[in-house]
Amino acid sequence: MTNIELATLDEIPQTGNVQSNALYASRLQFNRNKFTLIIVEKKQITLGNLVGSGVFEKVFQGTVKDLEEPSPMPVVIKMLRSNASSQQITEFFQEAKFMSHFRHTHVLRLLSICIDKDSPWLILELIEVDLLTYLRESRTFQPSDSQALRLQDLLAMCEDVARDCCYLEKLHFVHRDLACRNCLISSRNRENRIVKLGNFGLTRDIYKNQYYRTRGGLFPVRWMASESLVDGIFTSQSDVWAFAVLMWEIMSLGEQPYSTRNDFQVIEYVLSEGKLPQSLNYPPTLYELMQH
Structure with a gap:
C-alpha cells in the first residue's frame, strides 16, 4: 500500500x-x-x-x-x-x-x-468506554437486568487488569498510574467484554480533578504507595499497591478512593498505614488479598 x-x-x-x-x-x-x-x-x-x-x-x-x-x-x-x-x-x-x-x-x-x-x-x-464510566453507569441497573454486573464480572475485570500488569512487568515497565480511568472495556456485552489497559500518558488532562498538583507535576495520590508519596519511588511493587486500589474501585462500582478525605488528608492517612475500608461487594478473602 x-x-x-x-x-x-x-x-x-x-x-x-x-x-x-x-x-x-x-x-x-x-x-x-x-x-x-x-x-x-x-x-x-x-x-x-x-x-x-x-x-x-x-x-x-x-x-x-x-x-x-x-x-x-x-x-x-x-x-x-x-x-x-x-x-x-x-x-x-x-x-x-x-x-x-x-x-x-x-x-x-x-x-x-x-x-x-x-x-x-x-x-x-476502537474501544467502547473507559472502565470507570462503565462501572458508574452500572449502578443504575437492577439485579434482574441482563447488564447488571455480578460478582463474577467484577472478579473477571480484576483478573484482566492483573494480566495487563504481569505483561508490563515482564517487559520491565512501571506504569505509575494504574486506575479504572486508565482502563477500557472492549464491549458492554458480557461474553465479549475484555478490560484493556490504555491511555499511557494523556489522561491527566481529561481527569485532572483526580490528580494532585505539585511543583513536580500532577500525581494520582489516591493510588500511590507510601514510598512513592515520600521519596518519588515507583516500581512494580508500587504498581501492585495501585492495582489494589483499582480492585477497590471495581468492587465499589467506581467510587473515589478515600472519598471523605482531601488530598492532604489522604497522604497523611496512607503514611500512617491507613487502608481503604471494605466495600459492600468485597468478599472477605478478596479484601484480605487487597490489603496485602
Missing part, C-alpha cells in the same frame, strides 16, 4: 528529552527494529464524534481507510490541541513509542500515527 509508511522508533520526531509522566520505562529490552509505527496520511482519516476533550488534547471516534484492510476501519483518534507546548508534543511521541512495543490482548493497541503539520495524531483501536 503506497500511502502507508513504516517508521522505526528512532525515526519518530523528538522536541526534547522529557520522561513520560504516566509510563516509566525502567529498562528497555526490545529489538528496536522489530516494532515499527505505521504512518498514515491525514487524507486517509475521517473524524467522527468528539468523545473526550481536555485542556491540551481532544479524542474523536472516526475511520481510517487503507490501514489494515481496504474498507474504512473504525478507530479512536487522539490529538493534541494546536496550542500544545513542545514538552507536550514530546510526551505525545513518547506515548506512541511506548505503545508501539505492546502486543497483548489486554493492552490497548496503537494502530498507527499521523504526523500532522500542527500536531501528531495517534490512531488507536
Whole structure:
C-alpha cells in the first residue's frame, strides 16, 4: 500500500528529552527494529464524534481507510490541541513509542500515527468506554437486568487488569498510574467484554480533578504507595499497591478512593498505614488479598 509508511522508533520526531509522566520505562529490552509505527496520511482519516476533550488534547471516534484492510476501519483518534507546548508534543511521541512495543490482548493497541503539520495524531483501536464510566453507569441497573454486573464480572475485570500488569512487568515497565480511568472495556456485552489497559500518558488532562498538583507535576495520590508519596519511588511493587486500589474501585462500582478525605488528608492517612475500608461487594478473602 503506497500511502502507508513504516517508521522505526528512532525515526519518530523528538522536541526534547522529557520522561513520560504516566509510563516509566525502567529498562528497555526490545529489538528496536522489530516494532515499527505505521504512518498514515491525514487524507486517509475521517473524524467522527468528539468523545473526550481536555485542556491540551481532544479524542474523536472516526475511520481510517487503507490501514489494515481496504474498507474504512473504525478507530479512536487522539490529538493534541494546536496550542500544545513542545514538552507536550514530546510526551505525545513518547506515548506512541511506548505503545508501539505492546502486543497483548489486554493492552490497548496503537494502530498507527499521523504526523500532522500542527500536531501528531495517534490512531488507536476502537474501544467502547473507559472502565470507570462503565462501572458508574452500572449502578443504575437492577439485579434482574441482563447488564447488571455480578460478582463474577467484577472478579473477571480484576483478573484482566492483573494480566495487563504481569505483561508490563515482564517487559520491565512501571506504569505509575494504574486506575479504572486508565482502563477500557472492549464491549458492554458480557461474553465479549475484555478490560484493556490504555491511555499511557494523556489522561491527566481529561481527569485532572483526580490528580494532585505539585511543583513536580500532577500525581494520582489516591493510588500511590507510601514510598512513592515520600521519596518519588515507583516500581512494580508500587504498581501492585495501585492495582489494589483499582480492585477497590471495581468492587465499589467506581467510587473515589478515600472519598471523605482531601488530598492532604489522604497522604497523611496512607503514611500512617491507613487502608481503604471494605466495600459492600468485597468478599472477605478478596479484601484480605487487597490489603496485602
